[in-house]
Amino acid sequence: MPRAVVLTIAVASLASLGSVAMTYAVYLVIGLKEPRVAFTLASLCPLIIAPPLVYWAFRKNDRIAALNQALAASNAELAVAKRSLEEMMRRDGLTGLLNRTAFFAAMDEALSAAGGCLLMIDIDHFKAINDEHGHATGDDVLVVVGHALAAALPSGSVAGRLGGEEFGVFLPDIEIGEALIYAEALRQRLGADIGSRAGLGRPVTVSVGAAAVARHGDIAMLYRTSDAALYRAKREGRNRVAGGGQIPPC
Numbered sequence: 001m002p003r004a005v006v007l008t009i010a011v012a013s014l015a016s017l018g019s020v021a022m023t024y025a026v027y028l029v030i031g032l033k034e035p036r037v038a039f040t041l042a043s044l045c046p047l048i049i050a051p052p053l054v055y056w057a058f059r060k061n062d063r064i065a066a067l068n069q070a071l072a073a074s075n076a077e078l079a080v081a082k083r084s085l086e087e088m089m090r091r092d093g094l095t096g097l098l099n100r101t102a103f104f105a106a107m108d109e110a111l112s113a114a115g116g117c118l119l120m121i122d123i124d125h126f127k128a129i130n131d132e133h134g135h136a137t138g139d140d141v142l143v144v145v146g147h148a149l150a151a152a153l154p155s156g157s158v159a160g161r162l163g164g165e166e167f168g169v170f171l172p173d174i175e176i177g178e179a180l181i182y183a184e185a186l187r188q189r190l191g192a193d194i195g196s197r198a199g200l201g202r203p204v205t206v207s208v209g210a211a212a213v214a215r216h217g218d219i220a221m222l223y224r225t226s227d228a229a230l231y232r233a234k235r236e237g238r239n240r241v242a243g244g245g246q247i248p249p250c
Contacts, residue, residue, distance in 0.1 A: 095146025103160025
C-alpha cells in the first residue's frame with residue numbers, strides 16, 4: 001500500500017477519535033443528555049474532510065522528497081563531471097601528461113614542502129621524424145614518450161608535456177647527483193623503446209638537462225638552469241644528460 005494512503009488513513013482515524021473525544025468532553029461540561037447526533041457528526045466529519053486534504057499533503061511531500069533526491073543525484077553527477085572536466089583541462093590531450101600550466105603549478109606546490117630536481121627532456125631530431133615519416137608518426141612518438149615517462153615516474157614525482165617535443169619531470173626531495181643517475185637510466189630506457197614502439201624501425205633518442213633547487217627555491221631560475229643544461233646536452237652531440245648543478249638558496 002502506498003505510503004501516502006497509509007498515512008492518510010492513520011491521520012483521518014486519529015482526527016475522528018480526537019473529534020469524538022472533544023465532543024464527549026463538551027457534552028459532559030454542559031450536561032446534555034442526547035449526544036448521539038453530535039457524536040455521529042463528530043465521527044463522520046473528520047472522516048469525510050480529512051482524507052482528501054491529508055492525502056494531498058502527503059502526496060505533495062512525497063513529490064518534494066522525490067524532487068530533492070533527484071536534485072541531489074544531479075548535483076552529485078555535476079560534481080563528478082566538474083572534477084572530470086577540471087582534470088581534462090590539466091592534461092595534455094595527446095600524451096595524457098600534465099600540460100605546461102598544470103606541471104609548473106604542481107612543481108610549485110611540491111617545492112613548498114621540499115626541494116627537488118627538474119629534468120628537461122627533448123626528443124632529438126624530432127623535426128626530421130615529422131618530415132620523413134609524417135606528423136601522425138610524430139604524434140605516435142610523443143604518445144610513446146608520454147606513456148614511458150608516466151610509467152617510469154618515482155612516487156610523488158610529476159611529468160608534463162611543456163610544448164612540442166619538450167617534456168619535464170620534477171623529482172621532489174632529491175639531490176642533483178641522484179637525479180642525474182635517474183636521468184641517465186631514463187634516457188637509456190627511452191632510447192631503447194621509442195623507435196620500436198612508435199613503429200619507426202630505428203632508434204629515437206632524447207637529450208636531458210637537469211638542475212636541482214632547495215625548498216622554496218626559485219622556479220624560474222630552476223627552469224632556466226635546467227633548460228640551459230638541456231641545450232648544452234644538444235650542443236655536445238645529443239642523446240646525453242647534462243647537469244646544471246644545485247641552485248643555491250635565495
